Amino acid sequence: METYYIDNQYISILEFEKFFNSNAIVSLGDNAKKSIVACREYLNTKLEKSTDLIYGINTGFGSLCNTAISKNELSQLQVNLVLSHACGMGEEVPKDIVRRMLLLKVIGLSKGNSGVQLETVERLLFFYNQQITPIIYEQGSLGASGDLAPLAHLSLPLIAEGEVEFEGQRYTGAEIAKKFNLLPIKLQSKEGLALLNGTQFMSAYATSCLANSKHLWKNWNLIASMSLDAFDGRINPFQDNVNSIRNHPGQIETAKLIRKYLEGSEIISKIKEHVQDPYSFRCIPQVHGATKDTLDHCSLVIEREINAVTDNPTLFPDEDDIVSAGNFHGQPLALILDFMAIAMAEMGSISERRIYKLISGNRGLPPFLVANPGLNSGLMIAQYTCASIVSQNKQLCSPASIDTIDSSNGQEDHVSMGANAATKLARVIENCFAIQGIELLNAAQALDFRRPLKSSLEVEKLYNSFRKKVSFLATDRNTSLDMKAALNFVKNPL
Numbered sequence: 001m002e003t004y005y006i007d008n009q010y011i012s013i014l015e016f017e018k019f020f021n022s023n024a025i026v027s028l029g030d031n032a033k034k035s036i037v038a039c040r041e042y043l044n045t046k047l048e049k050s051t052d053l054i055y056g057i058n059t060g061f062g063s064l065c066n067t068a069i070s071k072n073e074l075s076q077l078q079v080n081l082v083l084s085h086a087c088g089m090g091e092e093v094p095k096d097i098v099r100r101m102l103l104l105k106v107i108g109l110s111k112g113n114s115g116v117q118l119e120t121v122e123r124l125l126f127f128y129n130q131q132i133t134p135i136i137y138e139q140g141s142l143g144a145s146g147d148l149a150p151l152a153h154l155s156l157p158l159i160a161e162g163e164v165e166f167e168g169q170r171y172t173g174a175e176i177a178k179k180f181n182l183l184p185i186k187l188q189s190k191e192g193l194a195l196l197n198g199t200q201f202m203s204a205y206a207t208s209c210l211a212n213s214k215h216l217w218k219n220w221n222l223i224a225s226m227s228l229d230a231f232d233g234r235i236n237p238f239q240d241n242v243n244s245i246r247n248h249p250g251q252i253e254t255a256k257l258i259r260k261y262l263e264g265s266e267i268i269s270k271i272k273e274h275v276q277d278p279y280s281f282r283c284i285p286q287v288h289g290a291t292k293d294t295l296d297h298c299s300l301v302i303e304r305e306i307n308a309v310t311d312n313p314t315l316f317p318d319e320d321d322i323v324s325a326g327n328f329h330g331q332p333l334a335l336i337l338d339f340m341a342i343a344m345a346e347m348g349s350i351s352e353r354r355i356y357k358l359i360s361g362n363r364g365l366p367p368f369l370v371a372n373p374g375l376n377s378g379l380m381i382a383q384y385t386c387a388s389i390v391s392q393n394k395q396l397c398s399p400a401s402i403d404t405i406d407s408s409n410g411q412e413d414h415v416s417m418g419a420n421a422a423t424k425l426a427r428v429i430e431n432c433f434a435i436q437g438i439e440l441l442n443a444a445q446a447l448d449f450r451r452p453l454k455s456s457l458e459v460e461k462l463y464n465s466f467r468k469k470v471s472f473l474a475t476d477r478n479t480s481l482d483m484k485a486a487l488n489f490v491k492n493p494l
Contacts, residue, residue: 005029006110013303017211020103025129028110028121035112036121040188042317043115047071047189055313055324056193057115078192079159085152085196086162088137093150093201095133095165100204101154102128104306105195113309113316114194120185123158132176135163136201142407143330143400143418146311147201150419155195160184190313197311202333205422206302209337212429213295213344216436219494220347221254221288222462223440225261227354228268228281229455230446232363235259235268237282250296251289258284265456274363280353287350294343298336305333334401334418341425345393348428348435352390355383358442369445369473376476379442382483386438389431396424396431437486440466448472462494 004019007029019026028036043057053059053068060067060077069077093101102124108114109121127134134157140149156162157173164176177184185191235258236242243255262268276282313324359379361367370378400421406413444466447455454460469489470482 001025003027005032006107007031008035008111010307011107011303013207013210013299013306016103016207016306020100020207026103026106026125028106028118028125032110032112033118036110036116036118039112039115039315039317040117042320043190043315044188046322047074054322057190057313057322074189075187078187078189081192081196082152082155082159082187083161085148086156088140088149088153090137090139093136093138097204097208098133098136098154099128099131100207101136101150101200102134104200104203104207105151105154105198107306108198108200108309108311109194111309113314114311115190115315116194117185117188117191120158120187120191120195123182123185126180126182127157127164130180131166132157132180133165135165135170138423141201141419142405142412143199143202143334143416143420144326144328144414145408145412146197146328147199147330147419148196150201151196151198154200155192158185158195159187190315193313194311197328199305199308199310199328199330199333199418202330202337202418202422203302203305205426206298206333206337206340207306209340209422209425209429210295210299210302212433213340215491215493216344216347216429216432217288217292217295219490220351220436220439221257221284222261222458222494223436223443223490224281224284224288224351224354225258226443226447226455226459226462227358227439228258228277228284229262229265229459230267230443230450231277231281231354231358231365232267232272232274232450233277233281234272234274235262237277238262238285243285246286248286248289248293250292250294251285253292254289255285261458262456263458265459266453267450267455270453278353278357280350280357284350287346291343291347294339298340301332301336330416330418331401334416334421337418337421337425338397338399338401341393341421341428342397344425344432345390345397345428348390348393348432351435351439352383352386355386355439355442358446359383365446365449369442369449370476371474378473378476379445379479382438382441382479385483386435389434393428393431396428400424433491434483434487436490437488438483440490441470441482441486444470445473465489465494 002024004024136153141147160177161173238255238258367373368378368380370376400417
């Protein structure tokens with residue numbers, strides 16, 4: 001089996017997604033191991049020789065930062081930290097996100113600035129490689145001081161506490177340790193803090209949502225091309241010259257894709273009776289393109305974050321320096337998570353407007369895209385459902401990153417709320433898949449009413465694949481079944 005080595009290298013988003021989605025075993029490289037060991041040895045020496053108070057290492061946490069802890073209690077301090085901070089509530093975090101958290105936490109700790117034991121990092125990798133998934137809950141992180149509650153639940157199984165999922169069954173931390181003959185990790189000074197301080201909950205959602213957003217964006221351009229042709233739209237707004245003079249990369253790329261997808265279409269090339277199309281068709285390059293530019297920006301921020309050290313305090317062995325700072329603050333992620341939600345919600349919004357036009361009974365299409373409308377309601381209520389989902393997305397796009405609540409007796413007086421930004425973005429993304437499926441359902445239905453004219457090879461290929469899953473709506477039937485089939489269809493690359 002292929003092995004991917006984490007070895008202090010810079011990991012691109014593309015590379016991360018590639019090895020995460022593969023069956024590769026992930027291991028620490030020699031450089032990473034040396035960095036981890038050297039940093040731990042430095043901290044041990046520092047504690048032996050110094051009587052200084054070092055935050056979170058020989059002191060309490062948060063507003064208890066000036067409370068000294070004796071040397072013989074440093075290990076118990078870290079255990080207490082993990083136990084006391086496991087305060088998650090709400091729905092369970094999806095397995096895919098938890099596995100991303102495991103991997104991202106390993107990447108952050110492997111840099112050699114956290115003071116953890118090598119054994120601790122390798123145990124996290126053991127869980128990842130064996131598909132042992134800690135049970136974590138969505139609610140609890142303020143997105144500063146790290147994702148404390150979610151990361152505490154991630155860390156509990158290291159000390160034979162908490163719960164995990166393995167091969168479809170739930171085990172306690174103690175049970176899974178016994179099953180694999182694992183001794184609980186004896187946490188050393190700083191380790192609990194290193195495990196809990198960090199942005200891996202936010203980062204895990206960010207990487208997942210970014211991958212899904214890119215998938216949606218690519219699919220939506222092809223589906224919008226089908227809608228445009230089914231609506232008997234014009235190709236003029238997609239010409240290179242008119243898009244190039246605005247000089248936004250995403251707009252130019254979108255227009256180019258639409259031209260490519262509609263090349264050779266009999267419908268797009270026929271003479272049009274109308275002078276121009278509604279904005280939901282005519283402005284596809286501008287709207288889809290702006291989302292593409294947003295995703296590109298978000299990708300850069302996320303890539304920097306997954307390669308960063310985000311715990312606290314941070315150790316610099318070569319400089320003999322331990323710095324208590326704020327790299328755990330999630331503001332960089334909180335802002336782009338909100339930004340991504342807005343960008344993707346807008347894709348859903350313009351999609352719903354195209355659906356509305358397709359069912360409106362204009363340009364030779366029957367009302368609600370069904371023969372004998374009146375007796376049949378056709379796709380009338382599918383648009384209602386879509387409008388409801390779009391409206392919910394608008395509500396979810398109220399930014400979390402502008403909020404903050406004082407915590408830890410005022411010591412932690414500004415937080416990012418990036419974790420809430422992350423979980424609501426995931427809901428926006430899931431809603432977008434539903435909207436996209438409904439647009440494809442309507443576009444394919446409308447295209448049938450253009451026969452015998454054919455669209456392009458690309459569009460007809462999509463149409464034929466979709467029709468294998470959802471047949472033409474001749475008379476009214478349980479539309480929700482078609483919508484669910486369409487949802488499942490668009491979750492795969494088109």
